[in-house]
Amino acid sequence: MFGILFRGMAVGITETVPGVSGSTVAMILGIYERLLYSLSSLSTKHRKEVLPFLFTFGTGMVIGFWFSFRLIGYLLDAYRTPTLMFFAGIIVGFLPYLYKETLSYSKGSLQIKHYVIIFLFLSLVIIGQLLGDMNSIDLNNLSLGDYVFFTISGFFASTALVLPGISGALILTILGIYEIATASLISFHLPIVIAIGTGIVIGVLFTSKLIRYLLANYTIETYAAMIGLVSGSIYAIYYNLDGLYDTSTLIVSMITFLGGIIFLIVLKQSQTYKFD
Template identity: 60%
Template structure:
């Protein structure tokens, strides 16, 4: 029982960091397939069999989420640039492994449509950052349309929890609401938390079968889309960096970036050993 809760904590702590996929940690800890299967059973008559596992695993995820939110919130407020560069390092360190998986699936035979998917997703991320309405949101003055948009972003983020290689935090970063969501949770802004949380909950309940379908019938195209999102997210993070860097901040940020790359390489090696 404790082991399942600890695995849930580990998954959600990493899921709260852009670039580290909670599903990767779930694979390493040996619960990924059971987690996906249990989620897919929630909308069937076999839901009772999956509830004990999901309750334990979910409790661990909630605890891990709370720990991660306050830790990341503190780091972003106190060491913003180094923290964001750490996220970039994680993504840069992860990208070659995701590309290698894609080449393995395609048997090194990528077609033009696959490159189109990759660059299309990169373009969407860049345009979202340059023209996105979400970066201008004000916590104290949100419209009904803003809450609906946050719910849709939460829905998109939930699918990332089920995909091997992308974290929900990364999706929030791409849409420009990651720090906004962190601040809302710390300040206990319940309407915002409810909007995003509802989207996530709906997505977890109903998207698991869709994700399984995509990975079964369109695995290569799905990986191409993931590579596009991951690559574009580097721009999304750098776009939100402070424009001013002093020497000390620059040195710390470089070290932080390298730490991110190394941590991801170590994590991937652990996965290979399993």
Template identity: 60%
Template sequence: MFGIIVRGMAMGMTEVVPGVSGSTVAMILGVYERLIYSLSIVTTDRRNEVIAFLVTFGFGMVTGFASALFIITYFLDNYHASTLLFFLGIIVGFLPYLWKEAQQQTETGLKSKHYIIMLIFISTVIVGQLLSGIMSVDINNMSIMNYAFLIVSGFIASTALVLPGISGALIFMILGVYEIATDSLLTGNLPVILSIGTGVIIGVLLTSKLIRFLLANYSAGTYSAMLGLVIGSIYAISDNLSGQVDGQVILLSLVTFVAGFVLVVVLKRYQDSRFDDI
């Protein structure tokens, strides 16, 4: 049981960081298949088989998420640009691996339709970022549409739990609700927390089977969509860079960018060596 809690904590901590996939960490820790299987049958009459595991794992995730949330929020508040460059380094470092994985899903390599899918999702992220200012959410003056948008955001982000390579925090950042979500969790804003949480829970229950189906039957197209989201997120994060720029900030940002890049390389090498030993 303790081992399951620790694995849940590791996955929960990574879900706070845009660009680090909790599903990838679950793979590294050897719990991914069990998690996806458990989520896929929790709505069936076989749920009793997996309830104990999901509750234990979920407790670990919540604990890890909460502890990492304070750390990430501190760095975003005090070292905004450098922290975003760390996220950017993670994303840039992960792209070659995700591209390789997409290529491996088809014997003949990616075709024109896959690049079209990729471009559609890149464009979706960019357009969404451009419209984020228009559709900004004021947590002190929420409307029904704002709550509906948060529920939908949670629903979309929930796919990160079952899609290796995609980060739930990254989805929130693309949709422009990352800081809203983190601030609400820290301040205990229950209406916002419940809205996003409702979307996440519904999404996990409904999309786990869909994602498994897409990966099993349309894996290349699914990975192409993931690539589009990740590539587009480079623009989304870059667009949020702000604050005073001087030599110290540039140097620190360069260091954090490299640190994020190296972190992904180390994680992937550990994952690959682990699977080679199995």
């Protein structure tokens, strides 16, 4: 029970950081498939079977989410580049494991079409980052269309819970409403919170089934897409780094980057894949 709560906290913490996917962390922690199954079962007769797990995991996510707002928010404000480089190290350390798992489904080698998929999804994240500043919303004069946009944004952000490589914070950043969403949550601006939350709930119920179907029927292609998205998230982190660096920042960032890689390796080696 505590293990599930801890995993939920870890996922909740990363969901507030643009460029770091909560579902990637769920994969690293060995709980991704169970989470995907549980979410996709909410609209079936098996919902009672998965509710205890989802309640425990969800409680951990909420705790981690709020903790992250305080700690990660402070670290990003005070030590933005070293903090983001730590997460970049985690992702770089995770990629070989993801690639190895992909190869295990493809009998040892990938086809050209799989590399094309990797490139396309990597490009998707990069293009999304480059277009991320195009949208602007006047909070003092919100229209019905703005609330519809918040709901749609929440729908797309929900994919972060089921698709490794994309974070909810990153999607909201790409859509230009990340700061609006976080400020609204902290200040309890319920109309915006409800609009985004509604989109997230609808999205989770839909995308969890879609991803399960893709993993079951197009396993290698889906994993190739994950590699592209996870790789693209490295660029997303780089895109969000501070533009000014001094020697001390570079040294500390290098240390935190290596720390992220080491953290990931230790975590994978200690992973038991058992759900307590």
